[in-house]
Amino acid sequence: MLTSKKKLDLDFYDRKDVLRIAKELLGKILVTQFDGIRSSGRIVETEAYAGENDRASHAFGGKRTARSEHLYGAPGSVYIYICYGMHHLFNVITNKANIPHGVLIRALEPLEGIEQMLVRTGKPVADYSLTKGPGNLARALGMSKLHSGLSLFSDKIFIEDDGLRYKKDQITITRRIGVESAREDAELPYRFIVKGNPYVSSRKS
DNA sequence: ATGCCGATGTCCT
DNA sequence: GGACATCGGCATC
Numbered sequence: 730m731l732t733s734k735k736k737l738d739l740d741f742y743d744r745k746d747v748l749r750i751a752k753e754l755l756g757k758i759l760v761t762q763f764d765g766i767r768s769s770g771r772i773v774e775t776e777a778y779a780g781e782n783d784r785a786s787h788a789f790g791g792k793r794t795a796r797s798e799h800l801y802g803a804p805g806s807v808y809i810y811i812c813y814g815m816h817h818l819f820n821v822i823t824n825k826a827n828i829p830h831g832v833l834i835r836a837l838e839p840l841e842g843i844e845q846m847l848v849r850t851g852k853p854v855a856d857y858s859l860t861k862g863p864g865n866l867a868r869a870l871g872m873s874k875l876h877s878g879l880s881l882f883s884d885k886i887f888i889e890d891d892g893l894r895y896k897k898d899q900i901t902i903t904r905r906i907g908v909e910s911a912r913e914d915a916e917l918p919y920r921f922i923v924k925g926n927p928y929v930s931s932r933k934s
Numbered sequence: 935a936t937g938c939c940g941a942t943g944t945c946c947t
Numbered sequence: 948g949g950a951c952a953t954c955g956g957c958a959t960c
Contacts, residue, residue: 814942
């Protein structure tokens with residue numbers, strides 16, 4: 730049956746269960762349209778960051794800085810920040826404004842605009858590294874911290890549902906990557922990946 | 935396959 | 948000055 734693509738609406742983002750949203754984002758299509766150029770990829774890896782009580786979150790303890798301001802934004806807005814001085818990491822903001830829930834998109838399976846992704850990344854060929862890992866996918870889609878605070882209901886960055894659903898046995902849940910310093914919260918099962926997908930990041934947790 | 939390292943913005947001590 | 952939601956390259960096993 731033919732399924733049309735539909736932009737995710739406010740009701741999708743405006744929910745309390747950030748873990749459920751992170752899981753449901755698997756299979757959705759992340760799209761950027763900058764200067765008339767459309768690039769997109771299917772989301773195959775996500776991580777939930779669960780607000781003020783989450784030691785791995787930039788908002789732990791209610792901390793609020795210039796960098797993390799957009800983490801406190803309205804549901805369906807974008808939080809992009811610079812990691813390790815050079816990588817721009819893209820997060821979807823969920824729950825109500827001032828409740829700093831976010832989902833980090835960690836890997837995509839490229840769909841549209843692959844030629845443009847190669848230009849943006851400077852890679853010679855479209856191997857799995859093109860959109861594997863949060864820094865790589867943001868670069869491939871042309872996203873930078875200048876886009877932080879944008880709305881996913883805009884026509885520049887948004888997420889579509891084309892009807893694809895992964896079954897429970899196609900999804901693996903693990904601890905998050907690169908958050909060792911978050912003490913006991915480093916072990917929380919907040920990472921969601923599509924089992925066996927070659928674009929899923931392979932970095933050590 | 936595993937590990938170390940450099941690059942480097944933002945926040946913290 | 949050190950830590951950090953990373954990545955690619957190079958050394959070593």
